[in-house]
Amino acid sequence: MRLLQQFKLLRGGPAATTRRRRKTAEAAASMAYLDRSRPAALLVFVATVAAIVLISFVGVSSATLPVLPNQIPMVRIAAGTSFNYVSKIKEEQTRAQLRDSVPPVYRLEYQALRQFEAAMGELLQELEKFSHDFPAPAGTTTGLTPAFSPASRRTTELEAIVAAFNEKGPYQVSTDDVAALLALGNARARFAVVENGLVALREIYREGVSDGAGTLALSAPDGVTIFQILRPTGEIAQARVQTLEEALTFLRINLAAEGMGRETALALFRLFRNGVTPNLVHDREATERLQLRALASLKPAIVAVERGQTIIEPGKRVTPEQYEMLVAHRDALVHSEDVALEEGLQLFGRILLVLAMVMASVFYIRLEDPETMRSNTRLALLALVVILNLALVRVMYSLGRLPFFMQDTSVASLLPYCAPTALAPLIVAILIDAGSAIFMALLISIFTGVIYGNRLDLLVITFLASMVGIFACRSIRRRSRVVRAALLGGLTVACFGLLIGIVDQLPVPSVLGQMVAGLGTGLFTGVIVVGLLPVFETLFKRTTDIRLL
Numbered sequence: 001m002r003l004l005q006q007f008k009l010l011r012g013g014p015a016a017t018t019r020r021r022r023k024t025a026e027a028a029a030s031m032a033y034l035d036r037s038r039p040a041a042l043l044v045f046v047a048t049v050a051a052i053v054l055i056s057f058v059g060v061s062s063a064t065l066p067v068l069p070n071q072i073p074m075v076r077i078a079a080g081t082s083f084n085y086v087s088k089i090k091e092e093q094t095r096a097q098l099r100d101s102v103p104p105v106y107r108l109e110y111q112a113l114r115q116f117e118a119a120m121g122e123l124l125q126e127l128e129k130f131s132h133d134f135p136a137p138a139g140t141t142t143g144l145t146p147a148f149s150p151a152s153r154r155t156t157e158l159e160a161i162v163a164a165f166n167e168k169g170p171y172q173v174s175t176d177d178v179a180a181l182l183a184l185g186n187a188r189a190r191f192a193v194v195e196n197g198l199v200a201l202r203e204i205y206r207e208g209v210s211d212g213a214g215t216l217a218l219s220a221p222d223g224v225t226i227f228q229i230l231r232p233t234g235e236i237a238q239a240r241v242q243t244l245e246e247a248l249t250f251l252r253i254n255l256a257a258e259g260m261g262r263e264t265a266l267a268l269f270r271l272f273r274n275g276v277t278p279n280l281v282h283d284r285e286a287t288e289r290l291q292l293r294a295l296a297s298l299k300p301a302i303v304a305v306e307r308g309q310t311i312i313e314p315g316k317r318v319t320p321e322q323y324e325m326l327v328a329h330r331d332a333l334v335h336s337e338d339v340a341l342e343e344g345l346q347l348f349g350r351i352l353l354v355l356a357m358v359m360a361s362v363f364y365i366r367l368e369d370p371e372t373m374r375s376n377t378r379l380a381l382l383a384l385v386v387i388l389n390l391a392l393v394r395v396m397y398s399l400g401r402l403p404f405f406m407q408d409t410s411v412a413s414l415l416p417y418c419a420p421t422a423l424a425p426l427i428v429a430i431l432i433d434a435g436s437a438i439f440m441a442l443l444i445s446i447f448t449g450v451i452y453g454n455r456l457d458l459l460v461i462t463f464l465a466s467m468v469g470i471f472a473c474r475s476i477r478r479r480s481r482v483v484r485a486a487l488l489g490g491l492t493v494a495c496f497g498l499l500i501g502i503v504d505q506l507p508v509p510s511v512l513g514q515m516v517a518g519l520g521t522g523l524f525t526g527v528i529v530v531g532l533l534p535v536f537e538t539l540f541k542r543t544t545d546i547r548l549l
Helices: 001-008 013-036 038-056 088-101 111-132 153-166 173-181 186-205 243-258 262-275 284-295 320-335 346-369 376-401 404-406 423-431 433-453 456-472 479-502 509-541
Strands: 084-087 103-109 224-231 236-242 280-282 302-305 311-313
Touching: 013 111, 038 173, 038 186, 038 346, 038 376, 038 433, 084 320, 088 284, 088 320, 103 284, 111 153, 111 173, 111 186, 111 262, 111 376, 186 262, 243 262, 311 320, 311 456, 311 479, 346 433, 376 404, 376 423, 423 433, 423 456, 423 479, 423 509, 433 456, 456 479, 456 509, 479 509
Parallel strands: 103 224
Antiparallel strands: 084 302, 103 280, 224 236
């Protein structure tokens, strides 16, 4: 005992012990006072409002909002600076219009004429042989006389010649018409008449024949229709092309000018009309060369955007042209040194919004959890986790200002799904209760949606994911269950991200990226919550039943 008494004397004796007890009591009294002090609660309230305003609004710009084509943004995006850019979409539209405005090029095809000429030459030879083998009976004036009965060999042979002629092309020549040609006289007379008809056909083909179906032409000032014709020399010239009716009229006039009888002229016309076919053929290669020649003089489509000009309208789907302008706007912001990024609500309006939400939180907690309102420690815990959660959301948003994300909005669109919005709700659900966690989830989801441009879809998805996580945290006993609860919230984000992507008709890579981002964020949130729980338990003197395994 003497040694123990001596040791106590060395430490200061009973007086020192009394002083230590007094200091401990004073510290406990100070902590109790701060825990119940209304000024301290007011300080927590003001600090929370200031932190939320600073995190959620200061420096937030609509210029960095992740927007994809065909989405419906909820905020107006205007140009923060004047800039010019080359529009690939407008250039392609101009190219298409210019390509359509270039009239097609045609060439004159003579194959049908050469085929008919060859067939007529063979017909003349056959008729000469026929007239030698089967001379016409005396007293006849036409090729077909009463002596030519159906059983007659002469008639049969002539019909065979006509049938052979029709088989050489798409011809429909009758035996009577060939008989009229045969009755013109000797071979020289027949040759002269046929040559005159072929000369008329050559003139018709040289000028060109159009059937008027599926052809595009130019209209001259006098109303005459002209075509662009590719000449054999390779030159493209504008020329008038006659219609099929005009070509047949020209042929009839030329055949009638020979001074033959009306019936004979009509028979020859029916014979030679088989050689008149449209010979205007579209030349695709020549047309493409002409289009390329016209496109070579096309200048880049430069679009000038003035400062303050609207780029994205709220409530309307983003068109490809608007998306292209938005990408160019972000690129201009990256390279601009004098750009005002402050947009949207004025600071006073933002403070009112935050005040309203925090006051709503106060009323909710006062009704559902009066004990929290009487403990500044619990209020400080709520304020700290909310501020921490919103700070992480703001960090993810701020990444969108990096040049990589500003120039590639498809990747920037994944950032909202990478924000760990379920962090604070899970911590509050475990350390305090589910009621306070639900309101914290709503509060964080609202400000997350505001940060990302008043996105209602993001607000609903993040709130639902937090609710799923809170539900999975009921009566939790193991830390692995915390990770599972957060992962279920991430799975919820992934599923609804898929559904919204299908509704908005987003590209498949963007939808898959959003799903992966949602799942990864859920897993990351669970790990962070498990790591922060011991810190908050020690800092705020909270005790839970959660075990390590």
